[in-house]
Amino acid sequence: MxxxxxxxxxxxxxxxxxxxxxxxxxxxxxxxxxxxxxxPHVAENPQNPVTPEKVALGKSLYFDRRLSKSSSISCASCHDLTMAGVDGLSTSLGYRWQLGPRNAPTVLNAALEFTQFWDGRAKDVEEQAKGPILNPKEMAATKELVLQRLKSIPEYVDAFHKAFPEEKEPLTYDNTAKAIAAFERTLLTxxxxxxxxxxxxxxxxxxxxxxxxxxxxxxxxxxxxxxxxxxxxxxxxxxxxxxxxxxxxxxxxxxxxxxxxxxxxxxxxxxxxxxxxxxxxxxxxxxxxxxxxxxxxxxxxxxxxxxxxxxxxxxxALSADPAFVVSPPTLPPSSLSTPKPMP
Missing domain, CATH: 1.10.760.10 (Cytochrome c-like domain)
Structure with a gap:
């Protein structure tokens, strides 16, 4: 055994x-x-240590609609932190008003769970964070589009270097997901x-x-x-x-x-x-x-x-303490070189 x-x-x-x-x-x-x-205070992952710099970057990315193809959907659209991490819909609205096949679970305390999604297709929140951004029914972006937009915003380029200081080229799609996941690992209520x-x-x-x-x-x-x-x-x-x-x-x-x-x-x-x-x-x-x-x-x-x-x-009695409030961040402005939203 x-x-x-x-x-x-x-x-x-x-x-x-x-x-x-x-x-x-x-x-x-x-x-x-x-x-x-x-x-616990934080749902730690030894493969993705939670640091203040990573959490700050992840929080911005979580709320940033520019990670979606249309620049109109963010992680927070379906996992609204003012609504206990959900959107209050039977199934969520995605790109071009498409309905998802399943109810969006709360992001609060999700990092404690042994696997992610209803069907367990992602092993952790790091892997889960990669999915909706690329899903054609959800945010409908591509890795290339996400990186192109992030690299065009100087504040994000600097934030990735601070969050992943040991990497020569830290602004990657994997690190985008790691930063979002690090923020989610602090959302314990x-x-x-x-x-x-x-x-x-x-x-x-x-x-x-x-x-x-x-x-x-x-x-x-x-x-x-x-x-x-x-x-x-x-x-x-x-x-x-x-x-x-x-x-x-x-x-x-x-x-x-x-x-x-x-x-x-x-x-x-x-x-x-x-x-x-x-x-x-x-x-x-x-x-x-x-x-x-x-x-x-x-x-x-x-x-x-x-x-x-x-x-x-x-x-x-399992509801979060009313003192648990996550205020949206001030997002870095787009630059002149930021690609326009795609229809």
């Missing part, structure tokens, strides 16, 4: 023991800490639930504590565990009851393995109360309805109205 499998088995056994010990009683802060862990995990039992209301206990006891934490309250595994949607509306084949589109049909990355539930609509197609707008759907589809359980309300109350 390899090391990763041993770690997974150990986690499963520990998780089952913790869950078994709290069924029918309140999950206290120490037990919650064992199930979910402690939110502490919540009242993290205060509870830290030992402040009064951080959650009585209903929220009941919701947490129900969330654990009915089995939600089988998938929604870890520091992201999800985001750590692939699971089949509809383990017990497949929703009639589910048409998307999920990870199968990447692997072409029949076992991966209707398999998706388990999303993080941090900020879930702020990120409607829900599911891969953005078809459900009510948090309570999403809770009911997941309990029935994944666990074969029909929850009572009280259980649904309590779980939803707990999920609201």
């Amino acid at each position: 390899n090391g990763k499998r041993l770690i997974l088995c150990a986690f499963v056994l520990t998780h089952q023991y913790i869950v078994g010990s709290v069924i029918g009683q309140t999950v206290d802060p120490d037990q919650a800490k064992q199930i979910f862990g402690v939110l 502490p919540s009242r639930f993290d205060q509870y995990i830290a030992g402040n039992a009064s951080a959650l209301s009585e209903q929220e504590r009941q919701g947490l206990s129900t969330f654990v006891s009915v089995g939600c934490t089988t998938c929604h565990n870890g520091v992201g309250v999800g985001g750590g595994s692939f699971q089949k949607f509809g383990v017990i009851h497949k929703p009639d509306w589910l048409k998307d084949l999920g990870r199968y589109e990447v692997t072409k393995n029949d076992a991966d049909k209707y398999v998706f990355k388990v999303p993080s539930l941090r900020n879930v109360a702020l990120t409607a609509p829900y599911f891969n197609d953005g078809s459900v707008w009510s948090l309570e309805e999403a809770v009911k759907t997941m309990a029935y589809a994944q666990l074969g359980r029909t929850l009572s109205e009280a259980e649904v309300k309590n779980i939803a109350a707990f999920l609201h």
